[in-house]
Amino acid sequence: MLFAQTDLEGVWLIGSCPVADERGSFARTFCVDEMEQHGLEHHFVQHSLSRSRQRHTLRGLHFQEEPHGEVKLVSCLKGAIWDVAVDLRPRSHTYLRWTAAELTEQNMRQLYIPEGFAHGFLSLTEDVAVGYLISARYEQAASRGLRYDDPALGIDWPATPSAMSDKDRNWPLLSG
């Protein structure tokens, strides 16, 4: 696996090293030892999978309120997404800054998002499948969100969303 820090401390882009042969390829996409060597969480208790039919579907920006914070290891298993993490740690020097990465079925890259961050993505193709390893048990009552187009975040999405949940359309703005 290949580990690269992003411009937000704590958020990592993790690549894989597929071994190709005449059948196709094989790649290691998770390893406790390699995660531990980079000081990353490696105890995950849930794996989730979301499918989005329409191109430019937006999901997010979501986070879980403490003490139900989640570390997420996000991968795009089918199609392509523009994946975003937003720093919500009040004492961080990158508070409210965002970082993004294009995760695709082909590049097999994953985004590691620690607790204290919001996460969201825009699908770049039809029929996208996104998998998440998650470090905490889901607590619906602790679900919180931010508006994808909140001016306080200034996220430069690559396209206008074509579909999103009413919940995501109606999160409160940070300006209140």
Ligand SMILES: Cc1cn([C@H]2C[C@H](O)[C@@H](COP(=O)(O)OP(=O)(O)O[C@H]3O[C@H](C)C(=O)[C@H](O)[C@H]3O)O2)c(=O)[nH]c1=O
């Ligand atoms: C997140 C989650 C949801 N659910 C239930 C709750 C709803 O009844 C249904 C759909 O949930 P939601 O509309 O929040 O799904 P997404 O909009 O895809 O949200 C996810 O996408 C953003 C980008 C994320 O980072 C989170 O993983 C997650 O919030 O699944 C569960 O049962 N367990 C879970 O862990």
